[in-house]
Amino acid sequence: DRIPHDAPVLVIGLGRFGAATAGQLERQDRDVLVVDTDAELVQKWAERVTHAVQANATDIDALRQIGAADFAIAVVAVGSSIEDSVLITANLVDLEVPQIWAKAISRSHGKILTRIGATHVVYPEAEAGERVAHLVSGRMLDYIEFDDDFAIVKMYPPALVRGRALAASKVLTKFGVRIVGVKTPGGAFQPATPETVVDDHDLIIVSGAEAALERFSALES
Numbered sequence: 001d002r003i004p005h006d007a008p009v010l011v012i013g014l015g016r017f018g019a020a021t022a023g024q025l026e027r028q029d030r031d032v033l034v035v036d037t038d039a040e041l042v043q044k045w046a047e048r049v050t051h052a053v054q055a056n057a058t059d060i061d062a063l064r065q066i067g068a069a070d071f072a073i074a075v076v077a078v079g080s081s082i083e084d085s086v087l088i089t090a091n092l093v094d095l096e097v098p099q100i101w102a103k104a105i106s107r108s109h110g111k112i113l114t115r116i117g118a119t120h121v122v123y124p125e126a127e128a129g130e131r132v133a134h135l136v137s138g139r140m141l142d143y144i145e146f147d148d149d150f151a152i153v154k155m156y157p158p159a160l161v162r163g164r165a166l167a168a169s170k171v172l173t174k175f176g177v178r179i180v181g182v183k184t185p186g187g188a189f190q191p192a193t194p195e196t197v198v199d200d201h202d203l204i205i206v207s208g209a210e211a212a213l214e215r216f217s218a219l220e221s
């Protein structure tokens, strides 16, 4: 959309989630303003990020004072207090921050956040739990699910696809999944082509619908 990809980000709350968000943004050299009620935490972060301010974000005037209305992107990383998370999100909506990412601890919390105007709601614990379920139940080494049931996984290749060109194993017609990348040990991931031959110790990246990927990853190794 119209928000520049390097727009400054306002991060509210420096708990585990907010700290991880702000830390990663900082590593990406993004302009970040972190806000927390805890003076000690703010002090600690002042050395790491562009700006760190002690403020109570449930107070809209405090948010105005720190210039929250000038941000195009804000992250509400306060989760454990649903009341605070809702009030802070409502304040950001009132200040007309266009992109508001909010962390929810439950589906109903997320529903409220969406209803009051959060543009993106994330469920870190539920999402991590679902990922772990996929990872422990098969050959999958990593699993990323997108909206609408589409996912990409990293996995060891089942016997069916090893030792011959990808075109010959016909996984798209047989399983509805597509092998998009292959990595030989020690090498980097390479885009897969119909001629690519997958060896025993390679890793593959596969995309497709969730159920199709589950079927594919359950194949004999």
Ligand code: ADP
Pocket (backbone or CB within 6 Å): 012, 013, 014, 015, 016, 017, 018, 035, 036, 037, 038, 041, 055, 056, 057, 058, 077, 078, 079, 080, 081, 084, 088
């Ligand atoms: P996590 O589960 O990711 O660790 P928490 O919800 O436990 O997140 O942490 C929230 C952080 O947000 C804490 O550091 C807390 O001091 C801060 N916080 C809570 N309420 C406010 C508020 N109203 N304004 C600013 N920061 C807040």
